[in-house]
Every structure is written in C-alpha cells, then in structure tokens.
Amino acid sequence: MGDDSRPRRILADLSSALRRDPKIDEFDFIYCPEPVVNRSPVVLENHKLGLQTWSIKLLFNFVYNNLLKNTAAGKDLKSLHEFSCTVLLLNPDCYTVWNLRKELVTKHYIKAEDDLKLATLIQTKHPKSPETFIQRRWLLQQLFPSSTSTSSSKRTQPSHHHHSTAQQANGNSFHNQHHSNGTPAHPAGSASHPADAFELTERHRQVVDREMDACRAAADRYPSNYNAWSHRIWVLKEITRLDTGVLLKELESTKSWVKQHISDHSGFNYRYFLIKSLSCHHPHEDVLRIIHEELVFTSNLIENFPGHEAIWYHRRSILTLGRECLQRGCCRVSYTTPHTLDYVKRVESPNGVEMCEDISDTEPLVQGEKEWLLLKDFSSASSFPGPKTSTSSSSAKMDPVDHAEYAAYERSISCADENIGDALALLLHKEDLFMELLYKKCFKVDRPQLQRCIDSHKKWLCHVQF
Incomplete structure (x- = not known):
C-alpha cells in the first residue's frame, strides 16, 4: 500500500x-x-x-x-x-x-x-x-x-455535364460572392448537393470550425501530418457534405498556412482536394477562375521559394486539373452547339473522348474551341524549350522581341481579359514562358537547385499524357 x-x-x-x-x-x-x-x-x-x-x-x-x-x-x-x-x-x-x-x-x-x-x-x-x-x-x-450515416449512401458520382438550373439562376456566382467579402457564397444552411436535401446548421459549423482548428494545430506541431489532413478531409466529406461555403472558406484560410509551410506536401494536397471537389459540382467558369487564381498563387510562391519541390508538384496537379476542366468545357460546347460542327474535325483520343482537333481560320471560334486550340500542343516536348541561359549572372532584362509575348502572358496572369477560359488556357499553354521568366527573375537564388526543379518540370511536361 x-x-x-x-x-x-x-x-x-x-x-x-x-x-x-x-x-x-x-x-x-x-x-x-x-x-x-x-x-x-x-x-x-x-x-x-x-x-x-x-x-x-x-x-x-x-x-x-x-x-x-x-x-x-x-x-x-x-x-x-x-x-x-x-x-x-x-x-x-x-x-x-x-x-x-x-x-x-x-x-x-x-x-x-x-x-x-x-x-x-x-x-x-x-x-x-x-x-x-x-x-x-x-x-x-x-x-x-x-449526417454521417447517410452521406455515403446518398453521395453520388459527380456529373460534369449537368448543373442544376436553380443553382445557375441563383444570383451571382459563388466565386464572385466569395471574393467580394470573404464569406461563403451560399447562405447559411444551404446545401452544395440539392439532391441530398442536407442542411448545414449553425451547430454543424461550430463543430466543423473546432475540428479545423484542431487539425491545423496538429499540422503545425508535426510536419506532413497525414492523419490530421486525412481527418480534415473526412470532416468535409461526412459532416459538411462538401458544402460550397465551407470549401471556399478552407481554400482561403489555408493560403497563409501553405505560405508558412512551403515544403509540406500535405497542405498542398489538401488545397488540390478542395479545388477538385469544387470542380465536380459547380459552374464551369467559376471553377476556371479558381484554378487560374491557384496557378497565379503557385507562381508567386515559386518566385519566392523556387527550390521547394512541394510547390512544383502542386503546380503540376493544378495544371492537369485546369487542362481537364478546359477540355470538359470544349467537349460540352461542341456537343451542344450544332452550328460549330461544320468547323470542327473530331478525333478519337486514347481514352475514348472526342476532342476538337482543327477549326477553320475563316470562322469565329466559340469559347470552348478557342480554349482547345490554345491547348493543342500542351504536352508536346517541342513546345517547352525551357529557360534560355544567359551569359550574364544578373541578366534580368528581357529581349525586345519578347515584349509582346510577355505582355500577353502578364495580362493572362492579372486576368485583364474578360474571358477567364482564354486567360487560363494561355497560362497552361505558356508554361515554358513561365519557366523562362522565373529563371530571369530569380537570378540571385541558388541557380543549380532552381535549374534542377525546372529540368524536372520540363521532363514532366514532355511525358505527361491526358
């Protein structure tokens, strides 16, 4: 005793x-x-x-x-x-x-x-x-x-070809509402999936916020904390049913986190999950805008931290997703607009999906066709010459012949054009220009490490297949 x-x-x-x-x-x-x-x-x-x-x-x-x-x-x-x-x-x-x-x-x-x-x-x-x-x-x-007992049985495979007419007619797009005031676009209690008839109550939101805080704290304390990020995804799927407002809030809140943990792959994988989830259920143009913003975000991160591979891997995932979304939009336009069939030559892709191959130069292009033309040679090795090495170690000036091309690229980054599809397609198509511009801007960093990342990225671009 x-x-x-x-x-x-x-x-x-x-x-x-x-x-x-x-x-x-x-x-x-x-x-x-x-x-x-x-x-x-x-x-x-x-x-x-x-x-x-x-x-x-x-x-x-x-x-x-x-x-x-x-x-x-x-x-x-x-x-x-x-x-x-x-x-x-x-x-x-x-x-x-x-x-x-x-x-x-x-x-x-x-x-x-x-x-x-x-x-x-x-x-x-x-x-x-x-x-x-x-x-x-x-x-x-x-x-x-x-919520958790029925979510798995009620959740259906996302459709890329149909959107609720009520959702499309519901005022401004969820993206514009989100970025105008930083709050979720859907009103409190609205459901991302109308078929589920699921209402996200205030109690749901409070518990979800606490879970997100707990996961964030765990991820801060332990790098690449797979269990914390997996739990975070589980909460979004099972408790919120991938509610649009919660997804957008998470996308915005994790920006600062990945800036502070630039070598943590888990945070970037989580952002990809959020964008992928949004792309499965929401209007094409809004998703293109989010993907465009993510590409610009990764561009800024790479410029500041060019030697961190986690950012490059995330960029590749977003490039792939952006191309898939643009091709989906192209196929949808081609199938639903009969008058474009006279100008479109169809070919069968390896995965069995018809794509636009060539369009007459004498006819106006609809948005989906224009996007596809910009993307035609995205995976071609000859399209990516990579950065041009300079004899001067501090050569950050552009050649005069490049000014027009760089100006168009900068406009696509700032999204000065109203057509978000064209702006995103240009970013995807000019990935070689991004690497060349990066090489010229980052002349003070560790050049060998930067060159290794760029070479790896070029190799991926040459071998990627869709």
Whole structure:
C-alpha cells in the first residue's frame, strides 16, 4: 500500500488540475529527471498543464494496472473515467483504452463534446496519434448520426455535364460572392448537393470550425501530418457534405498556412482536394477562375521559394486539373452547339473522348474551341524549350522581341481579359514562358537547385499524357 502512495497523490493532483481549470489548452512533459522534495510533479499555469518526466513511468504503470483491474472487477465508471483519461494523456496509442472511453460516452457518463476536448488536449502533446483521430471521428458520428450515416449512401458520382438550373439562376456566382467579402457564397444552411436535401446548421459549423482548428494545430506541431489532413478531409466529406461555403472558406484560410509551410506536401494536397471537389459540382467558369487564381498563387510562391519541390508538384496537379476542366468545357460546347460542327474535325483520343482537333481560320471560334486550340500542343516536348541561359549572372532584362509575348502572358496572369477560359488556357499553354521568366527573375537564388526543379518540370511536361 505504501508503494502506491506517491502515484496516487500524483494522480489526485493531475485529476484535480483537470477539474479546476476547464480551459486547459495545452499539455506537455517537463524535463526533470529527479523529483524535487515536497513538490508535486503536476504544474498548472496560464491554462497550460505540465507533468515532470520523472513521474511518467511511475504514474503510467499505476493507472494502467488499476484500469485493467477495474475493468475485470465490474467497471466503476468514475474510476474508469479517471484512469483512462490519465493513460491517454501519457500514451494515446492505446486503442483498448479509447474503446473504454466509447463505453463511457454510450452510457452517457461523459458527453461526446467533452471527449472531443480531451482529444484536442491530448493532441497538443501527441499531434500525430492515429487512434486519437479515429476517436474524434467516432465522436462526431455520435454528434451527427444522420449526417454521417447517410452521406455515403446518398453521395453520388459527380456529373460534369449537368448543373442544376436553380443553382445557375441563383444570383451571382459563388466565386464572385466569395471574393467580394470573404464569406461563403451560399447562405447559411444551404446545401452544395440539392439532391441530398442536407442542411448545414449553425451547430454543424461550430463543430466543423473546432475540428479545423484542431487539425491545423496538429499540422503545425508535426510536419506532413497525414492523419490530421486525412481527418480534415473526412470532416468535409461526412459532416459538411462538401458544402460550397465551407470549401471556399478552407481554400482561403489555408493560403497563409501553405505560405508558412512551403515544403509540406500535405497542405498542398489538401488545397488540390478542395479545388477538385469544387470542380465536380459547380459552374464551369467559376471553377476556371479558381484554378487560374491557384496557378497565379503557385507562381508567386515559386518566385519566392523556387527550390521547394512541394510547390512544383502542386503546380503540376493544378495544371492537369485546369487542362481537364478546359477540355470538359470544349467537349460540352461542341456537343451542344450544332452550328460549330461544320468547323470542327473530331478525333478519337486514347481514352475514348472526342476532342476538337482543327477549326477553320475563316470562322469565329466559340469559347470552348478557342480554349482547345490554345491547348493543342500542351504536352508536346517541342513546345517547352525551357529557360534560355544567359551569359550574364544578373541578366534580368528581357529581349525586345519578347515584349509582346510577355505582355500577353502578364495580362493572362492579372486576368485583364474578360474571358477567364482564354486567360487560363494561355497560362497552361505558356508554361515554358513561365519557366523562362522565373529563371530571369530569380537570378540571385541558388541557380543549380532552381535549374534542377525546372529540368524536372520540363521532363514532366514532355511525358505527361491526358
């Protein structure tokens, strides 16, 4: 009994601290190899909870053994709650203990919201714990059983050829509303998928915001945190049903994050998921504008951080998505506008989709056809000569013959033209010009590293197939 006195006191101090301050927002271990006489190893200050390292093994062995005894003896819920909370703070990768917490929730001894708070606190110390994210998803399913139980069965494959007429007639485009005031375009409670008849309530939004904050904090603490980003995507799919307003809000909020974590592939992959999700369900022109803005965004990032491959890989994904969207628009125009058939020669692509190959120079071009002409030789190796090496190490001046081409390229970046499809198509078509311009602008950076990135990008452009 005497051997248990010290860990019992430590457990009592830890439990008391958790009860005394419900606003604790961080937990960590404090390096202290030896105990200090007459001082508790539990430290609580400014809503931060710490535990001295000398007590970890002693406390964990005590609470884990007593947890197993309590489970075998008949499960005293109060002790089960106290022991399981302590075990998970010290080691959250214990699925058995999380299952005991599930039992406490189903028996209504603790609330699902309170267990989510515990999971958030645990992830301040253990940000990558997969078991903690699994528990979060289970708790969210308890909070929103109707959303998560039916979303998978109701979610259908996205159609690229049909859009709701009610959605198209619903005032301004979701993109213009989003960028005019920074708020979601859809009114509160509107659904991205009318067929689902799903309403995103204020409670949904509050919980989703907390989940996004928790995932962001976990991603900040652990680089390339796959579990955090996967959970974030799961929340968007299962809780919000890919609501347009939430997707746009996430797209805007993650801009600053990827600027601060330019080598983290996970953040860029998440942005690609957001744009891809928007492209599956919304008007063609609005999606083209978002893709155009993302390409400009990646251009600015590459100019500032030219040697970071994560940005280049993301750019390739967006280039591919932009080309797919423009080709979808071209095919849709060609099929639905009979008078264009006299000027369009069709060919069968390897994947079985008809594309526009040639159009008469004597006739006006509809938007989809014009976009396709600009994209015809996008994947041709001869179209990408790459940057021209200069004899001067600080040669940032353009040749006079390039001024007109550069001016057109700059206009496509600023989207000075009203036709967003043409502006995006020009960006895709002139990727070689982007690399040449980049090489001239970034004359002060590590040239070998920049050249390696450009060579890798050129190789991808030469071998990519659609």
